[in-house]
Amino acid sequence: MRILVSIDDTDNLESRGTGEIASLLAKLLEEREWGKAQVITRHQLLVHPDIPYTSHNSAMCFAAEIKEQHFEEYLQLARQFLATESAPGSDPGLCVIVLEQLKNELELKEFAFKAKKIVLNKEEAYEVAAKTGAYLSEHGGEGIGVIGALAGAGLRLSGNDGRLRGRLKVNAPTGLITSGEIKQQSGVEVVQSTEGQMIADDELIYLGETVKAVMLGGRTTLLVFPNETEDAKWQTCTKNYLKRF
Amino acid sequence: MWKVNEKGEKVFSLGKEAWQEAVEAASVCLHFNLDDDDELVSEEERSCYNCRYRRWIPESFICLK
Numbered sequence: 001m002r003i004l005v006s007i008d009d010t011d012n013l014e015s016r017g018t019g020e021i022a023s024l025l026a027k028l029l030e031e032r033e034w035g036k037a038q039v040i041t042r043h044q045l046l047v048h049p050d051i052p053y054t055s056h057n058s059a060m061c062f063a064a065e066i067k068e069q070h071f072e073e074y075l076q077l078a079r080q081f082l083a084t085e086s087a088p089g090s091d092p093g094l095c096v097i098v099l100e101q102l103k104n105e106l107e108l109k110e111f112a113f114k115a116k117k118i119v120l121n122k123e124e125a126y127e128v129a130a131k132t133g134a135y136l137s138e139h140g141g142e143g144i145g146v147i148g149a150l151a152g153a154g155l156r157l158s159g160n161d162g163r164l165r166g167r168l169k170v171n172a173p174t175g176l177i178t179s180g181e182i183k184q185q186s187g188v189e190v191v192q193s194t195e196g197q198m199i200a201d202d203e204l205i206y207l208g209e210t211v212k213a214v215m216l217g218g219r220t221t222l223l224v225f226p227n228e229t230e231d232a233k234w235q236t237c238t239k240n241y242l243k244r245f
Numbered sequence: 246m247w248k249v250n251e252k253g254e255k256v257f258s259l260g261k262e263a264w265q266e267a268v269e270a271a272s273v274c275l276h277f278n279l280d281d282d283d284e285l286v287s288e289e290e291r292s293c294y295n296c297r298y299r300r301w302i303p304e305s306f307i308c309l310k
Contacts, residue, residue, distance in 0.1 A: 013298065013309060017281040042283050047301045055300045055309075056284055165283050209288065240264075243286045 001068050002099040004156055005037075006061035007082060007092065008045075008148025009141075011054050015087030019165045022060035024085070025078055034074055035066030041162035041215050043112075043155040044245075045148050050119045052144065054090070059152025060165065071098070075135060083139040093145025095153045096135040105157065108132045112154025112161075115147060125150045159218030163245045168211045168222065176232055179203050182222060186211075189219040194237065199224060204232035211236050214245040246270060247308070255308045257293060261301075267293040276310035 010021045019042060026037035040062045047057050066074060075096055086092040102108070111128045114120060122138075125147045129136035134153065136146050155161040168186035170177060179191040180201030191199040199205070206227050213220045223242070227235035246266060248258045259266050268289045271277045279290065280297040287294040299306040 017283070019281060019283050047303055049302065053300075055280070055297070057301070058284075163283075167282065238288055239286050240288065 001066055001071060003035075003064050003066055003071070004061060004095075004097040004099065004153045005064060005078065006059055006095040006097075006149045006152035006156065007145070008059040008152060009053065009145030010082065010086040010090050010092040012087040012089045013054060015090075018058070018060045021082070021085060022062060023165070025081060026062050026064065028077055028081060029064055029066065029074060032070070032074075034070035035064050037062050037064040039220060040165040041156055042165055043152045043162040044243075045115050045151055046117060046119065048119055052091070052142075057148070059148040059155070061152040061156040061162070063156065079137055079139060086140055089141065091141035091144045092139040093143060093147065093149035094135075094137050094139060095129070095146070095149035097132070097153050097157075099157075101133045102157075103133050104128075104131045108134070108150070108154040109158050110154075112151040112158065115151035116155075116161075120147050120151075122146055156215070160216060161245070162215045163242055164213045164215065164220060166212075168213055170207060170211055172207050175207050176204050177207060179205055179234075186213075186222075187220070188213045188222045190216070190221040191224060192216075192221060193234065194223050194225045194241070199234060203234060206232040206235040208236040208238065210239050210242070212239075212242055214242065250307075256302070257299075257305045257308065260305045261294075264289070264292070264294070271296060274310075 010018045022040045029035045043059045045057045082092050082094050170185050179199040213222050223237050224234040248256050250256050271291045271293045278297040285295045298309040
């Protein structure tokens with residue numbers, strides 16, 4: 001079966017980040033050979049004085065394939081893990097969705113995109129979770145992380161939000177590499193310009209310091225923009241540009 | 246570069262796009278601590294914009310140190 005696992009508000013200023021916790025949750029699944037996790041995406045939620053986030057208010061989510069007979073066990077393990085590994089003072093929330101059982105998908109996505117624009121509350125999150133069949137749980141503090149956790153799952157489901165955790169692993173000693181080679185080395189599915197133009201596999205790209213992918217159209221995507229030198233027509237985007245995802 | 250808000254918090258008064266000033270502020274800060282890689286937004290690593298102790302607010306960030 002296919003699942004989404006999303007978490008929010010697991011950290012404090014001095015602890016490891018929510019991304020690392022998500023990575024450990026994915027590892028728990030794979031170490032037991034219960035399933036295979038895909039990339040982790042980071043989803044930016046609303047920054048607002050009424051929301052008690054740690055420093056940036058983002059949720060982390062990954063999709064995974066899991067053997068059906070291990071689902072319940074994994075769900076319990078993930079809940080226990082979040083309760084014990086989240087930082088003191090945090091308000092962790094966990095959302096797990098079985099995609100084959102998902103109902104009212106549109107409502108989930110609407111909730112998710114609203115969480116980027118307006119302040120939502122726990123009651124609204126639980127209401128949407130009940131309608132969609134999402135497993136939503138709190139694991140300490142005020143538990144308000146359930147709002148972001150549910151939103152993170154909806155945003156990942158949309159396929160059009162978030163940037164991938166970590167940097168793409170690309171080896172190009174000269175800094176120049178073809179689009180096709182980037183895809184082959186890193187596993188990124190698409191290389192396209194910020195204006196939406198697909199970059200052919202034989203086109204050269206200049207790699208900047210940051211080589212990070214985003215989720216667009218349901219595919220992991222490396223965005224590039226026109227480069228002004230003669231060596232390559234394209235170059236990777238800056239961190240500043242990518243922060244909008 | 247800094248102002249104090251009604252809660253007594255230290256707010257960076259230049260907003261979210263003052264890249265050079267955020268680098269300058271971090272260069273003299275004793276508390277600078279680089280955040281997780283996924284939260285970095287400035288190309289210049291030592292910048293208040295990349296610091297673990299900055300808390301983003303709608304118009305700028307609060308320094309928590």
